[in-house]
Amino acid sequence: MTASSRPDHPRLRRSAGDRRAQLVQIGLELLPTTPVQELTIDEVARQAGISRSLLFHYFATKREYYTAVTRAAADLMWEHLMPAPGTPPEEQVEGMLDRYVGWVETFRETHLAFVRGAAGGDPWVAEVYQETRDRLVEVALTTLELPDSALQRQLVLAWLAFAEELIGQWAAEPTMTRPELLALLRDVLGRLTR
Amino acid sequence: MTASSRPDHPRLRRSAGDRRAQLVQIGLELLPTTPVQELTIDEVARQAGISRSLLFHYFATKREYYTAVTRAAADLMWEHLMPAPGTPPEEQVEGMLDRYVGWVETFRETHLAFVRGAAGGDPWVAEVYQETRDRLVEVALTTLELPDSALQRQLVLAWLAFAEELIGQWAAEPTMTRPELLALLRDVLGRLTR
DNA sequence: CGGCTTGCTGAGCAACGCTCAACAAGCTAC
DNA sequence: GTAGCTTGTTGAGCGTTGCTCAGCAAGCCG
Numbered sequence: 064m065t066a067s068s069r070p071d072h073p074r075l076r077r078s079a080g081d082r083r084a085q086l087v088q089i090g091l092e093l094l095p096t097t098p099v100q101e102l103t104i105d106e107v108a109r110q111a112g113i114s115r116s117l118l119f120h121y122f123a124t125k126r127e128y129y130t131a132v133t134r135a136a137a138d139l140m141w142e143h144l145m146p147a148p149g150t151p152p153e154e155q156v157e158g159m160l161d162r163y164v165g166w167v168e169t170f171r172e173t174h175l176a177f178v179r180g181a182a183g184g185d186p187w188v189a190e191v192y193q194e195t196r197d198r199l200v201e202v203a204l205t206t207l208e209l210p211d212s213a214l215q216r217q218l219v220l221a222w223l224a225f226a227e228e229l230i231g232q233w234a235a236e237p238t239m240t241r242p243e244l245l246a247l248l249r250d251v252l253g254r255l256t257r
Numbered sequence: 258m259t260a261s262s263r264p265d266h267p268r269l270r271r272s273a274g275d276r277r278a279q280l281v282q283i284g285l286e287l288l289p290t291t292p293v294q295e296l297t298i299d300e301v302a303r304q305a306g307i308s309r310s311l312l313f314h315y316f317a318t319k320r321e322y323y324t325a326v327t328r329a330a331a332d333l334m335w336e337h338l339m340p341a342p343g344t345p346p347e348e349q350v351e352g353m354l355d356r357y358v359g360w361v362e363t364f365r366e367t368h369l370a371f372v373r374g375a376a377g378g379d380p381w382v383a384e385v386y387q388e389t390r391d392r393l394v395e396v397a398l399t400t401l402e403l404p405d406s407a408l409q410r411q412l413v414l415a416w417l418a419f420a421e422e423l424i425g426q427w428a429a430e431p432t433m434t435r436p437e438l439l440a441l442l443r444d445v446l447g448r449l450t451r
Numbered sequence: 452c453g454g455c456t457t458g459c460t461g462a463g464c465a466a467c468g469c470t471c472a473a474c475a476a477g478c479t480a481c
Numbered sequence: 482g483t484a485g486c487t488t489g490t491t492g493a494g495c496g497t498t499g500c501t502c503a504g505c506a507a508g509c510c511g
Contacts, residue, residue, distance in 0.1 A: 098379065113490075251449070297499090298499065311458075
């Protein structure tokens, strides 16, 4: 049916690393438009210009593939959120919160897809997401110099869910100024952890 | 392989309503153990003792089937949360919150599966969940006699996310007494909406 | 019994995840 | 330059799953 043997593609050979990166990249680009579970191997292979079989050479299973994609998305966000080295502790949470809002503003679609895909369905994917949240809680607890109790952990986690939802909603329909939003989030976190 | 034509099942014929209800019921029972997307038509049909084809007679598509299941789950919870008629308004939110905690305590697995399945993947299923949340926000705004602004709506929605996460965590590992939890949730909601 | 409604089935198609044996691109060794 | 090795790459094909369709049969009516 489809002329897969186009004459202008003389069988390009890539290094293993390159190919892997390319496939993950394609996954990242597809994420916003396609629910994770509906992402088909066929489609990814087609976009990469390779056969289905090759994808299974790099990722033994479909699940393995899209957990890799999810992890890549998480890493991108994490990298963006992390404070510049040397930032004084009391400014770290402040800055991360600010950058998180910026992240959601910029990559609204992608971020929503990430959160959705992570929360729903597959446990493996959910785990990647949970790791990220746990790391965020970790940072919050240490830089705010809070006691590392189960209670505090739960409160910060719940606050994260609160922040995520509010920022998502706010990005879709701004009901206050950006500084007001940030102040509100900080305020709630402050009250909760005291 | 499987002897599907057991002699002791002399082709039982059910009314359309009964069959539909049975199929949805099976879906509800399967939900806690099976991520929504992994729920296969084959399995459901097998448990119901019918052919795959019949399921497609009642639900034109798989999606239609498990949105029906999700909606049934949402209705069950909603029914449980609704205050008894005649309850004075100032006690309604109080009672619903209490019953919600109870609901999560009792059906932790099922509820988690519901939230997960709803948040993730399929937009149609997500819609069912969003409806429920919207209805909850509606009730909260009216019984608390709050102005129905976009801002208030967002805050209550975000608080719902907060409550959901905290209650879920707390049910898994109780870090405070039940009344303390309820008081905390009420307090946060109260501060937010003022 | 004949005829009607309607719950119900089996065969089969297309799409998808996944396997496997084999091909071939690019490098090194002689 | 050609023999040989490594390894990126493919095509054919299998099992499962969502979905279709033509037709069977259970129960009811006359």
